[in-house]
Amino acid sequence: MDRFWLKSYPPGVPSDIDPSVYPSVVSLLEESFAKYRDAKAYVCMDKALTFGEVDTLSQALAAWLQSRGLKRGARVAIMMPNVLQYPVAIAAVLRAGFIAVNVNPLYTAPELHHQLVDSGAEAVIVLENFASTLQKAIAETPVKHVVVASLGDLMGFLKGSIVNFVVRKVRKLIPAWSLPGHFKFNAVVAAGRSMQLARPDLGPQDVAVLQYTGGTTGVAKGATLLHHTIVANLLASEAWMQPGLKRKKLDGQLTIVCALPLYHVFAFITCGLLGMRTGALNILIPNPRDMNATIKDLAKYKMNIFPGVNTLFNGLLNQPDFAKLDFSSLVITNGGAMAIQETVAKKWLAVTGCPIVEGYGLSETSAGVTCNPTDSEQYTGTIGLPLPNVEVRILDDHGKDVPLGEAGEIAIRGPQVMQGYWQRPDETALVMTPDGFFKSGDVGEMDARGYIKIVDRKKDMIIVSGFKIYPNEVEAVVAAHPGVLECAVIGVPDKKSGEAVMLFVVKKDPTLTKEMLAAYCAEELTGYKRPKYIEFRSELPKTNVGKILRRELRDTVVEKAA
Helix, strand or coil, X not given: CCCHHHHHCCCCCCCCCCHHHCCCHXXXXXXXXXXXXXXXXXXXXXXXXXXXXXXXXXXXXXXXHHHCCCCCCCEEEEECXXXXXXXXXXXXXXXXXXXXXXXXXXXXXHHHHHHHHHHCCCEEEEEHHHHHHHHHHCXXXXXXXXXXXXXXXXXXXHHHHHHHHHHHHXXXXXXXXXXXXXXXXXXXXXXXXXXXXXXXXXXXXXXXEEEECCCCCCCCCXXXXXXXXXXXXXXXXXXXXXXXXXXXCCCCCCEXXXXXCCCCHXXXXXXXXXXXXXXXXXXXXXXXXXXXXXXXXXXXXXXCEXXXXXXXXXXXXXXXXXXXXCCCCCXXXXXCCCCCCHHHHHHHHHHHCCCEEEEEEEHHHCEEEEECCCCCCCCXXXXXXXXXXXXXXXECCCCCECCCCCXXXXXXXXXXXXXXXXXXXXXXXXXXXXXXXXXXXXXXXXXXXXXXXXXXXXXXXXXXXXXXXXXXXXXXXXXXXXXXXXXXXXXXXXXXXXXXXXXXXXXXXXXXXXHHHHHHHHHHCCHHHCCCEEEECCCCCECCCCCECHHHHHHHHHHHHC
């Protein structure tokens, strides 16, 4: 395939990366443990773990997991937010020769039950804040071993005791739970220190992680990510960020803001594993929804790399104290997981002096497949160029390439693409072309330079009297209104036009009315794109990573109609 976009690459970025230099994610991690042993790797609530400590702790936990009789390739679920135990657990599971199953701790019991059964997880490592959900979900699952962590476990005796007391007794953040036969995280690590880890001979084709899709368009499926797959994406991402790191003279260790959840593929690669690879310090933010606490945490560190999503950037920009932070060392702001709105990008640049570099990826591609050059000086309105090793085609409904500049489905091929959906060959067949391209379900268009613009999700497209409308376009216009904090657009059934546009808005200005918004849309949008219905909400439903759930909004409208 003619990868004509390579001509648009920043100087020094290679067209291809050889992932075979590391037979597994484990070999890459262990190299970093040795290379950066005394440097801090993760910090949470002012307590840091060094690379050497992550090495020692994960080795002990890995040995203990093996002692439970789990066989190579067994699935181990990790159900935690951004706490110090997460990187220890992920490294332990992989080093033991098992498959890590990333679990959203905010799942409901039925969602968790589905994932435990679907993955066949035999063990779970869970933070006690979410143990009550596990208690409700665990019956009739393959789970035999439960390890329960407490927030203060790795913070030392005195600080850990205080943190656990505050979480349990003062703030009452732990719902009552009972999991007979469970083990405590610290006890397990202590026991594992005297055990010998049997090092599995892991290869590129071994499965490393089951990364479940967000379930925004239906039941969550496990994307099967091989060791080779993750290494390929990690090395391509590392190469892609180099031009951005040269934007300013940086001294000392890199610092990454980890406000996105590590169990989500974006942060898992861009923060967790890329941080380990580059010897960086990850600032773990357990609850980014608490904007004030997040800003207080960020004030203690210099920031070099800040991955995030539109809703996070927008939320922070609307906090007066955010602009007071020191952005003098910020060189890369990665935007992904949902469209970055131009108004947010412009305000971010004005406040931080660092442009948002938008990229694109999916669970099925182990995160990034395209990104804007990291030395870009401004927002481009695109998701950038295909990364090293990646091929992208834009296909019509018959699987044929569309001409440049025309919209079609984004299809991706490369070592970053999953092996398939876990034990779902029929679902896998639906998304793979005969020549190995993964059909993303996203509509985009590519220009003559190779830059790709996301139009929208195929399933979210609205058809009004035969005209196609993409919600992203309408949302971008509405988001530019000074009285709007957040918005979402869906299609609803309409007798005259088949479908009509419905707009949901969270106000920034309490005086904003539906009439004012309708008049604004009449000026900014052509007739068929204008919202027929407008509804104000105090908040919009979101995924764990902050992506607005249009499907949930559609469901509420259908329920009301019924």
